[in-house]
Amino acid sequence: MNTTEKFYLPVDGIFEMFSSLTGHHHQSSVTHAALTSEHQHPKVKGMGLIKTVKKCWRQQDKKIGESRSSSSGNRQVSTDRLSKRSVDHLELGLTKPQNCHRIVVLGAPKVGKTKILHRFLGKEFEESYEPTTEDFHRKLFHIGGETYQIDLLDASSERDFPAKRRLTVLTGDIFLLVFSLDDKESLNEVHELLNEIKAAKAKLQKIKPPARVPVVICGNKADLDSRRALRRSDVGEILGEGATFFETSAKTGAGLEAMFRAVATLGGLPDETSPSQHQIVPILTYQSLCGQQQQRGRRSGRAPCAAVDPLARRPSFTSDLRLVLGSSTKKPKPEKCQIQ
Structure with a gap:
């Protein structure tokens, strides 16, 4: 097709396609009526059709939300709207800053970092391997009437970019260093990372290295x-006897529960953040629970x-840079960041 030609879609039959892909069966009649009243011609421009459909859906969502709110007698937000964006409880003021942490x-590659993260997120182990470029997850907790937000960053893509990795280190609150028990070189890399983390944190905090940082070291693939x-004696010799090692x-799943409890303890998190100590619920259920807490107070x-x-995305590097600049209160000139 020539790029200068206009793309047209027939109105009849397009609604069934939208309904099958999105599940908006309850809105198809409204959308069809809106389109046919505005576009009597049997053909409508493709992008114009999509924009009109989205506009009608938004209007219908708003009406449904208002109807639910008036019928229930409270100000709860429509669950259809809640599911369409990421949940940052720090920005929404629903979680205290001290309850927000980044792990x-x-x-090294192929040591099982992603598999361990999946275990923390409540997922099952999968044999298949896919190289991880960068993986960001957000797990939200409701424990004892308090909300917690834990961001998990698998920074595998930053292995060959020291400046980028340094910024990630400076924004981290808790560190999980993973090596494989069948690969000695992966342990040597963890040793280098441990020294890099301590030196970077010491420089940011304006103290003499090594800084005390919540670090848990994990020797994975114990089943092999x-x-x-x-x-264990080799690990102690390379990392030192004071390292928190599992x-x-x-x-x-062997050893993971004890390791997750150590992460919680060193990071100042409740023990209930360990995967076996809480129940996983759908995101909409969690949002509804937080809305009830905000209206009725805490329920311990x-x-x-x-x-x-499911919609969490890593904050931009600009946001991370501002976070680093704001965390160092002793610097006379905040524009002089320590990532260079």
Whole structure:
């Protein structure tokens, strides 16, 4: 097709396609009436049709939300609208700043970082391997009447970009360093990362290195005992006896619960953030729960629960840079950032 030609879509039959893809069966008649009243011609420009459909859907969502609110006698927001954007409770004022944490996961490729993160998120282990460029997750907790927001960043793509990785280190609150028990070189890389983290944090805080940083070290693939190249004594010799170290298996789940509890303890998080200590609920259920808490006050008797935000995206590097600049109160000139 020539690029200068206009693209047209027939009105009849397009509504069934939208309904099958989006599930908006209850809005098809309204949308069809709106379009046919405005466009009597049997053909409508493709982009104009899409914009009109979206406009009608937004209007219908608004009417449905108002109807639900008036019938229930409260000011709850429509769940259809709540599901369309990421949940940042810090920005919404629903979570205290001290209850928001970022866990940064670092390590060599193919050591099981993503599999361990999936376990924390409540997902099952999968044998398939796909190289991770950068993976960002957000898990939201409701524990004892308090809300917590934990961002998890698998910064695998930053391995060959020291300046970018340095910024990630400076914005991290808790660190999980992962190596494989069948690969000694991956342990050496973790040792270098540990020293880099301590030096970067010490420089930011204007103290003499090494800085005290919440770091948990994970020796993964403990299930591959026949291929093991490292023993606990080897790990202690390279990392030092004071390192918080766990042998784990993302495949069988061995050692993960103790490791997650150590992450919570060192990071100042409740024990209920460990995967076995809370129930996973859908994101809409969690949002509804937080709305009830805001209206009726805290309810400490509710069992701990958590939800994974499916729309979470990593904050921009500009936001991370501002966070770093604002966290160092001792600097006379805030424009002099320590990531260079």
